């Protein structure tokens with residue numbers, strides 16, 4: 001036991017791509033094989049809505065209200081060490097916010113692995129096929145660059161939500177991904193349905209992942225994903241720029257203290273501006289008096305009836321780029337029938 005190295009898997013991918021969906025499958029697979037998994041979750045909002053979906057028995061460290069790769073980056077190693085000391089897991093799964101740059105997280109895991117016997121085995125990037133297609137048609141912007149970076153850092157890549165594109169479109173997407181990162185293993189999935197055992201058995205693209213620090217380093221010691229990863233920058237200024245590359249992403253958390261009308265809610269979601277590309281939350285509806293978790297990613301709204309364990313407030317979290325927060329506040333007040 002003393003000499004066991006705990007494998008760590010990093011789940012990367014843009015907001016709403018399907019990371020939590022994959023995480024749930026991973027936890028189920030670990031449980032089936034009798035292994036104890038621990039999870040580090042990071043959300044931009046102030047409530048761990050992803051965690052609510054996992055149930056009360058999952059050993060979990062939550063890092064809320066900031067992005068793992070900058071504001072809370074320093075805490076990541078600490079949280080991992082604490083989790084390992086407390087729970088002695090057989091594996092650790094780290095789900096970053098979709099706004100995170102994997103390089104910084106890879107670095108932080110590397111630092112932590114100097115203090116505890118753990119190693120980063122895989123960076124698994126989940127890609128929303130339809131969203132990538134949309135971003136490719138724009139071909140620029142911070143979201144595009146961040147998606148590209150997340151893809152280039154992947155050892156394994158799930159081209160997810162394949163139900164939302166045609167086969168020819170998926171072929172075209174794979175060709176682009178291969179241009180960016182030729183060695184990555186790509187799998188097309190719906191609802192991140194993949195063989196977890198195979199994901200775990202394979203090592204990183206660059207051969208055996210000996211340890212977290214060496215598996216994802218450039219030859220010159222710069223943290224990176226592939227040796228030709230020119231975008232990551234090699235001088236301080238560039239590094240600084242890339243580190244803060246997602247500051248354009250903002251989150252607005254709104255606690256909802258009363259049941260709301262489901263039709264008014266759906267109508268409001270239908271009016272959300274393009275700048276808000278992700279939302280999630282828990283609401284109680286007046287017309288059904290049940291509680292629902294809602295998920296919104298790129299104009300697609302899903303509602304699921306839930307009965308969360310413990311004391312979870314009704315809340316709505318909106319994530320996007322430079323959106324009008326006051327406008328959204330007004331919408332939410334109207335939804336709650338409160339004076340504006």
Ligand SMILES: Nc1nc2c(ncn2[C@@H]2O[C@H](COP(=O)(O)OP(=O)(O)OP(=O)(O)O)[C@@H](O)[C@H]2O)c(=O)[nH]1
Nearest residue numbers: 015016017018019020021098160161190191295302
């Ligand atoms: N159509 C479609 N929807 C999917 C698929 N996979 C996941 N979803 C839905 O996409 C939404 C976002 O999925 P999540 O797994 O929460 O995504 P995430 O990457 O964890 O999101 P963040 O944590 O906010 O970054 C949910 O409503 C899922 O049900 C898929 O293959 N096809």
